[in-house]
Amino acid sequence: MELSFKHQLGLFCVILLFPAMCHCQEYYTKSRATFYSTSDGYGTPTGACGFGEYGRKMNWYDGRVAGVSGLWRNGVGCGTCYQVKCLIENLCDENGAYLVATDQGYGDNTDFIMSPRAFLKLGRDQSAYEELKKYGTVDIEYKRVPCTYTGNVLFYIKETSSNPGYFALVILNVNGINDVTDVEIWQAGEWKALNRNYGAVFDFPNPPSGDIRLRFRVSGMSDWVDPKIVIPSNWKPGNTYVTEVQLK
Structure with missing residues (x-):
């Protein structure tokens, strides 16, 4: 059966939209992030996720962890992974930080309260990181990404x-x-x-x-x-x- 021009145009639009519908994880969400302090830069062994000492480093993420607010989702969000990039052009690394949600936390309209090791990765270098710390809270964009833990469940x-x-x-x-x-x-x-x-x-x-x-x-x-x-x-x-x- 031959399609009319109207139907062909509609089908063409669906084909164009389909990749966008299937790759929604490619899009970033704007938010804000801050950090907390620890003596060694790793995460904290206490927290709302219950990871304990394991939550300080979270496998190969090497302490790049964060407390999250709405992303905590009553605990379902514990252990989920995100890419977080800050938005100050002359200071922020283009790839940002890959981190794990290990706790729940709120602060100054933020989605992430990051460990020092996670916050460090936002900066282009050590000097940029020190400047970012002076801001206290920075504008970011983030998206959920697949976790890449080492080893079996x-x-x-x-x-x-x-x-x-x-x-x-x-x-x-x-x-x-x-x-x-x-x-x-x-x-x-x-x-x-x-x-x-x-x-x-x-x-x-x-x-x-x-x-x-x-x-x-x-x-x-x-x-x-x-x-x-x-x-x-x-x-x-x-x-x-x-x-x-x-x-x-």
């Missing part, structure tokens, strides 16, 4: 856990643009949901006394992710278990 047992009375964990090294939305535990012949206690911490009272089998779900995937390991019955608070899964 990790199960980190929180120190608040107590075998066998209480079980709490954080799922780490979730690569790509993926949010951990749900975690379930196998108990008494069925899957039962863990509760998001706060931030990235999921917990379950009175877990099974034997090995612990988990599965989790991430945004954008309809199927549950099988870690292909079990947490042994002698698990202890503070232990980390490496799964056989690496997300992209």
Whole structure:
């Protein structure tokens, strides 16, 4: 069937718009950013995400972390990754900082409160960084980017856990643009949901006394992710278990 000129024009417009609709991550959002101080420039081991000591460096990001405000999303945004660029032409590096959200924080209408190591990357060089610090808060643009953690997904047992009375964990090294939305535990012949206690911490009272089998779900995937390991019955608070899964 031959299309009229009107229909052909409409189809042409759809073809032009389709790439823009599919690559919305290419666009930046304008905002503001500031920084906090630490003795060594890394992040803080405390915070609303519950990452603990791990949250100071976050794998190869080497301390380039930040507290976020609205991007925290009730904890779902913990561990997500962003490219942040400041907008002072003679001071700011064109690539800016690649960083990880590890905490929640607010300050002077900002979306990011950055660690010193993250804020450093905004500047062209050390001298530019020192000048940026004098501003305190700077105009930025940012976009979410895929995380590129090193290694497989990790199960980190929180120190608040107590075998066998209480079980709490954080799922780490979730690569790509993926949010951990749900975690379930196998108990008494069925899957039962863990509760998001706060931030990235999921917990379950009175877990099974034997090995612990988990599965989790991430945004954008309809199927549950099988870690292909079990947490042994002698698990202890503070232990980390490496799964056989690496997300992209």
